[in-house]
Amino acid sequence: MRATQKIKKDLAAVFRHDPAARSKAEVILTYGGFHALVLYRFAHFLHVHRYRLLARIISQFAKFLTGIEIHPGAKIGYGVVIDHGEGVVIGETAEVGNNVLIYQGVTLGGTGKDKGKRHPTVEDGVMLCSGAKVLGPFTVGKNARIGAGSIVLKEVPPNATVVGVPGRIVKIGGERVDDLDQALPDPVTDELKSLSARIAVLEQRLADASGTKKATIPESGTAAKE
Numbered sequence: 001m002r003a004t005q006k007i008k009k010d011l012a013a014v015f016r017h018d019p020a021a022r023s024k025a026e027v028i029l030t031y032g033g034f035h036a037l038v039l040y041r042f043a044h045f046l047h048v049h050r051y052r053l054l055a056r057i058i059s060q061f062a063k064f065l066t067g068i069e070i071h072p073g074a075k076i077g078y079g080v081v082i083d084h085g086e087g088v089v090i091g092e093t094a095e096v097g098n099n100v101l102i103y104q105g106v107t108l109g110g111t112g113k114d115k116g117k118r119h120p121t122v123e124d125g126v127m128l129c130s131g132a133k134v135l136g137p138f139t140v141g142k143n144a145r146i147g148a149g150s151i152v153l154k155e156v157p158p159n160a161t162v163v164g165v166p167g168r169i170v171k172i173g174g175e176r177v178d179d180l181d182q183a184l185p186d187p188v189t190d191e192l193k194s195l196s197a198r199i200a201v202l203e204q205r206l207a208d209a210s211g212t213k214k215a216t217i218p219e220s221g222t223a224a225k226e
Contacts, residue, residue: 033082043072
């Protein structure tokens with residue numbers, strides 16, 4: 001498919017995913033994610049034809065203009081939407097399929113200095129939510145969902161939902177496979193419990209040493225009886 005055809009499909013995809021888009025003129029003139037993709041497609045054409053310095057110059061201009069950095073060597077399909085794309089980074093060997101939705105702060109990056117394939121492959125229909133980091137040369141399967149702020153370091157099967165740091169699969173095809181523990185740590189309560197346990201031990205030692213019965217500690221919120 002030619003670059004111009006891909007750009008048309010990118011434009012149409014904006015209207016499918018963004019209810020705020022009112023007209024083609026508005027998208028063409030004001031949507032940074034769309035600008036970044038158009039400039040990427042031009043830079044990628046130059047990269048493929050070995051005008052690589054010029055391609056990098058264009059990609060850096062796109063980064064300056066939009067806040068989105070796409071290496072011209074990356075491979076991106078059609079119907080891709082970068083919504084509110086500030087901070088998006090797509091590495092050189094990354095591959096992005098068709099009809100992928102990418103939100104701000106997403107990184108498709110590598111984990112080292114190895115040469116060759118070192119960035120992820122994102123298949124068709126994937127949603128990458130705000131701040132998601134997908135790092136390494138593995139595949140994110142079709143129609144997967146990567147939750148906001150997740151850090152994904154291993155293969156994701158099709159139709160899976162991944163959340164957390166590190167990312168783990170919580171749903172596949174709408175069926176829950178892992179229950180998240182959403183209880184937050186409470187260091188104050190933990191410390192009070194630890195102190196209470198130590199006090200109880202000390203009281204028992206004092207009672208044993210004096211030969212008296214250990215005093216009963218009243219429950220919290222009740223008055224001690226004389």
